[in-house]
Amino acid sequence: MAQRLDGKALANKIQSQLAADINHDSEHRDRPPGLAVLMVGDHPASAAYVRNKERACERLGIASFGSHLPADTSQATVAEIIDQLNQDDRVDGILVQLPLPDHIDAVALLNRIDPAKDADGLHPENMGRLIRGESGLRSCTPAGVMAVLKEYNIEPAGKKAVVLGRSILVGKPMALMLLEANATVTIAHSRTQDLAELCRQADILVAAVGRPNMIGADWVKPGATVIDVGINRIQDAESGKSRLVGDVDFASVEPLAGAITPVPGGIGPMTVTMLLHNTVLSYRKRFNG
Ligand SMILES: NC(=O)c1ccc[n+]([C@@H]2O[C@H](COP(=O)([O-])OP(=O)(O)OC[C@H]3O[C@@H](n4cnc5c(N)ncnc54)[C@H](OP(=O)(O)O)[C@@H]3O)[C@@H](O)[C@H]2O)c1
Numbered sequence: 548m549a550q551r552l553d554g555k556a557l558a559n560k561i562q563s564q565l566a567a568d569i570n571h572d573s574e575h576r577d578r579p580p581g582l583a584v585l586m587v588g589d590h591p592a593s594a595a596y597v598r599n600k601e602r603a604c605e606r607l608g609i610a611s612f613g614s615h616l617p618a619d620t621s622q623a624t625v626a627e628i629i630d631q632l633n634q635d636d637r638v639d640g641i642l643v644q645l646p647l648p649d650h651i652d653a654v655a656l657l658n659r660i661d662p663a664k665d666a667d668g669l670h671p672e673n674m675g676r677l678i679r680g681e682s683g684l685r686s687c688t689p690a691g692v693m694a695v696l697k698e699y700n701i702e703p704a705g706k707k708a709v710v711l712g713r714s715i716l717v718g719k720p721m722a723l724m725l726l727e728a729n730a731t732v733t734i735a736h737s738r739t740q741d742l743a744e745l746c747r748q749a750d751i752l753v754a755a756v757g758r759p760n761m762i763g764a765d766w767v768k769p770g771a772t773v774i775d776v777g778i779n780r781i782q783d784a785e786s787g788k789s790r791l792v793g794d795v796d797f798a799s800v801e802p803l804a805g806a807i808t809p810v811p812g813g814i815g816p817m818t819v820t821m822l823l824h825n826t827v828l829s830y831r832k833r834f835n836g
């Protein structure tokens with residue numbers, strides 16, 4: 548039976564430390580750290596994220612600045628709001644919730660965020676730093692995955708890692724961070740052939756696809772570490788209630804994996820935590836240069 552990697556517990560631990568840091572800082576600063584979240588339209592995975600972020604900000608003493616805009620908001624309007632947040636001295640971190648509606652050019656908006664306030668680590672400057680192995684603001688979900696591996700002493704060096712998914716948000720930065728940690732990394736996607744067989748070779752398998760329960764027992768090497776990034780809302784057949792599931796069929800994979808993250812309670816809470824961490828980093832940098 549796999550060891551359960553408790554992202555929620557690690558998130559709570561890191562958040563307590565962050566709260567203490569913020570408390571200490573606020574004694575000699577005139578304002579708390581501030582995080583702004585821009586959401587256009589609605590998306591089920593985003594709703595869970597926004598909810599948890601706001602709760603955590605409140606708990607830690609981070610000021611929240613949110614705009615939830617209707618799905619038909621124009622590109623120009625969103626761009627203008629980003630410009631205002633870039634100028635706003637109370638705001639240290641800016642996050643534009645993805646995915647955006649089809650009529651919006653997401654890349655143009657991400658490029659518009661002041662890289663020093665890019666709490667999501669998606670601006671080309673911060674992604675470029677990641678590629679070069681420099682320090683900077685790093686994508687929250689992959690950073691959260693690396694923190695979980697570290698906490699549980701799972702060493703990527705020399706291991707075969709397969710990352711399923713190649714998005715800018717998760718898959719690509721995830722692969723870069725595993726590579727930085729000296730894993731041998733393969734990135735798989737919708738055009739990859741013999742996917743199950745490829746995944747079965749992984750010592751560390753990261754699933755970031757967005758397909759409920761796609762990864763079954765026959766995709767996993769016995770003893771492998773399985774990281775489930777997927778957040779999918781499904782309707783439970785029996786109860787009729789909706790609930791969150793990952794990309795991994797947890798019930799069938801848990802018995803043979805070496806270690807596994809649950810959904811909920813795995814990488815989701817770590818993503819929120821890394822976002823807060825990035826916001827506090829930017830805050831300190833803005834005061835200390
Ligand atoms: N836990 C967290 O904190 C967190 C954070 C972010 C996202 N998420 C969740 O993680 C999942 C992925 O998010 P994302 O933003 O990376 O999604 P995305 O932009 O939709 O990317 C999905 C990736 O999966 C690949 N893919 C789709 N269907 C596939 C298939 N049948 N076989 C193989 N590959 C397939 C796609 O391949 P192509 O490139 O070829 O299309 C793409 O690269 C979603 O469930 C999302 O809600 C969770």
Ligand SMILES: Nc1nc(=O)c2c([nH]1)NC[C@@H]1CN(c3ccc(C(=O)N[C@@H](CCC(=O)O)C(=O)O)cc3)CN21
Nearest residue numbers: 592593595596599643644645778811812813815816818
């Ligand atoms: N710009 C951007 N950055 C992101 O990191 C991001 C987006 N957009 N859009 C949505 C996805 C999905 N993300 C999520 C989704 C859920 C949790 C989360 O906290 N999940 C909890 C439980 C949720 C619940 O039960 O309400 C978990 O335990 O998995 C975190 C990040 C982050 N994502």
Ligand SMILES: [Mg+2]
Nearest residue numbers: 812813814815
């Ligand atoms: Mg999770």
